[in-house]
Amino acid sequence: MTPAGFRLDITREMFRVRRQRRDDVPASLATPVAALAFSVFNLATLAPLVDLAAPTALDVALWGLALFAVAALVAACLLIVRVEWRFIYFDPPDLEATVEAERQLAARIGDPEERLERLRDYMAGAYGIGYRRYFAENEQRERTYGLRLIILALAVLMFAFALVPLAGRAG
Amino acid sequence: MTLGLFGRLTARARYHREARELPRKLRARICRELLELREEERAVQSLLGLPVHPRISVVDEENIALLRPGDRVNLGVDEALADAREARERAG
Numbered sequence A: 001m002t003p004a005g006f007r008l009d010i011t012r013e014m015f016r017v018r019r020q021r022r023d024d025v026p027a028s029l030a031t032p033v034a035a036l037a038f039s040v041f042n043l044a045t046l047a048p049l050v051d052l053a054a055p056t057a058l059d060v061a062l063w064g065l066a067l068f069a070v071a072a073l074v075a076a077c078l079l080i081v082r083v084e085w086r087f088i089y090f091d092p093p094d095l096e097a098t099v100e101a102e103r104q105l106a107a108r109i110g111d112p113e114e115r116l117e118r119l120r121d122y123m124a125g126a127y128g129i130g131y132r133r134y135f136a137e138n139e140q141r142e143r144t145y146g147l148r149l150i151i152l153a154l155a156v157l158m159f160a161f162a163l164v165p166l167a168g169r170a171g
Numbered sequence B: 001m002t003l004g005l006f007g008r009l010t011a012r013a014r015y016h017r018e019a020r021e022l023p024r025k026l027r028a029r030i031c032r033e034l035l036e037l038r039e040e041e042r043a044v045q046s047l048l049g050l051p052v053h054p055r056i057s058v059v060d061e062e063n064i065a066l067l068r069p070g071d072r073v074n075l076g077v078d079e080a081l082a083d084a085r086e087a088r089e090r091a092g
Helices: A003-027 A030-049 A057-084 A095-108 A112-137 A141-167 B002-010 B024-048 B079-091
Strands: A089-091 B057-060 B065-067
Touching: A003 A057, A003 A112, A030 A057, A030 A141, A057 A141, A089 A112, A095 A112, A112 B024, B024 B057, B024 B065
Parallel strands: none
Antiparallel strands: A089 B057, B057 B065
């Protein structure tokens, strides 16, 4: 294998792996969305246990914890939506661009073997750019922060449910 | 708004949208992407010592937009003009 062929194989493989990871991003949102739905049911269970008509200190505490959980869940929703916001794909040069590149190379390089090598480098360069772009775009920070906020909301709700028996109430 | 929603329910794309048919905001965003790509393409060209630089296609699946290298002129990212402008700025 020639060095240009080697470069093409390596960069194409790296591009494909990153592209595959890119396609996996929407599927990875299933976990935080399921946890979000679960948290909302928890809120619905907590709500009847809070009596704001004649509020005690415990009612206010439960209400505050529930509000904090709601704020965390709303923030998590926004972060999760942002993961897929403005999803753009990058593809290697299309047929038209490749033919044009071949034509320009033919005008400058006479040897067909050398031209083919340059064309391999041309495609390797394109795959290299695509790889780097996907590497940056595959960033999952928003999903991670969203999931952490949902876990925080669940922990707050868990604490709130632990306080409920202090009031001696039952759902 | 409502009609727009129902329109989306029944619409079916037969072919991708051309560069000139894209909404202005989307055009501006893709132009920015292409300008960033242009710098990377130049860097790769210089790294590999290529006489031509590779040109990437940009695909926005949500908006059914496919921007091929040949569409860059229609988007206002005419590279020859941009090159001339940069050369002029360097000289000036």
